[in-house]
Amino acid sequence: MKQLASAALLTAAVLAPSLASATMISGSYDVDLNENDPGLVVNSQDLAANPFSFDLNEGESVTFDLFKIWTDESAVNGDDETAQPISVLFDLTLPEAITGSVNGETVGDTWGLGGFYQEGQLTWNGPLNLVFGDNNDGLITIELSDETFNEGYWWGLYEGLCNGAKVEATITLVREATASVPEPATLALMGMGLLGLGARARRKRQAA
Incomplete structure (x- = not known):
């Protein structure tokens, strides 16, 4: 009887949905930008831990400074x-x-008279959607902030790191991944095992 009860508990543990718990999101990041002419030459410096790690529950978000962006150019030229x-x-x-x-x-x-005011601008196309889980139903989104950096006037930029901007990242655990359900063949084998244990227990009681 004890064997039958143990097997039943094992089956229930396999079939029961997992209890809600925080999901650890860990990883690293790498910034790729325009480091040479033509175009506005920009630089970056990591601000967040790299790699990073957060524990999130479904529906929760975390926002943090990811990296700093700036230019060492003193003025916005045509290119x-x-x-x-x-x-x-x-x-x-x-x-x-x-x-x-x-x-x-x-x-x-x-903008302004002859380009009196000048700045660098950073814009993103949209958030990143990352799907995960055995059933491809888990979803993590990563969104980065648009920024203006090295704003200046008198026909120039205020160049350098200290006049740059901090880019924020927002990571959201939109949806937890669901646990995989055992395949029918696996369920059938487990059922046969339970029946076998039950029959064995009955024979032992009859023999006693």
Whole structure:
């Protein structure tokens, strides 16, 4: 009887949905930007831990400073007004191995009399959606903030790291992945095992 009860408990544990618990999201990131002419030459410096790690429950988000962006150029020239690509590659190791990039662009902008005011601009195309889980129903989103950096006037930029901008990242665990359900063949084998244990227990009682 004890064997039958143990087997039943094991089956229930396999079939029962897992209890809600925080999901660890861990990974690293790499910023790729325009480091040479033509275009506005920009630099970056990591601000967040790399690799990073957070525990999130379904529906929760965390926002943090990811990296700083700036230019050492002293003025926006003609070639700087042509947008250049920027991307951040995220390489997650937990909850499983997933990779993806957030893509955007940087550009120099001027306005006012003859370009009296000048600045660098950073814009992103949209959030990154990362699907995970055995059933591909878990979802993590990563969104980065648009920023203006090295704003200046008198027909120039206030160049340098200290006049740059901090880019924020928001990671959201939109949806937990559901647990896999045992295949019919597995369920059948477990059922046969339970029946066998039950029959064995009855024979022992009859023999006694």
